[in-house]
Amino acid sequence: MNLKNISSSDLKDSGxxxxxxxxxxxxxxxxxxxLIEFNIVRFNEIKRYINSISYKTLSLTLKELETDGxxxxxxxxxxxxxxxxxxxxxxxxxxxxxxAMCSWGEQNKC
Structure with missing residues (x-):
């Protein structure tokens, strides 16, 4: 049996x-x-969907998601x-x- 030791584990290198x-x-x-729900979405449609996000934050976040592939x-x-x-x-x-996160949230919300 292979027991893991927390002192030798490194979370930053994990999947x-x-x-x-x-x-x-x-x-x-x-x-x-x-994007999962609506497939192809234009910038202003995302902005309307997420009212609380600024144009700058939306632009930066989309660029990060694009850079990450x-x-x-x-x-x-x-x-x-x-x-x-x-x-x-x-x-x-x-x-x-x-x-899975959505399902968990639906089952566990108060």
Whole structure:
């Protein structure tokens, strides 16, 4: 039997911490949830969906999600500019995790 010793464990190198680093932030999971629910969404639609987020915070958060390979940004060359966001395949792989969180919340909310 292989017993783990907490003193020799390092949480920062775990898969848990890596996953948390990708979805950690006030609005990241809400944006991912929005993209799961509505598939392809424009910037202002996300802003309306999340009333409390500022334009700057939304822009920075979307850039972080794009850099992490979770969100795809498609820009159309037209005036006025049109930009759409959707989940990448890597982002879609988080759906089961977020669904499990939703289920847990529904079962345990007071």
């Amino acid at each position: 848990f911490m890596y996953t948390l680093s990708l979805i950690n932030g006030k609005y990241k999971m809400i944006i991912l949830y929005c 979770l969100v795809n940004r498609k820009e159309y060359p037209q005036i006025p500019p049109k930009v759409e966001y959707s989940l990448t395949e890597r982002g879609k792989s988080l759906i089961s995790i977020l669904d």
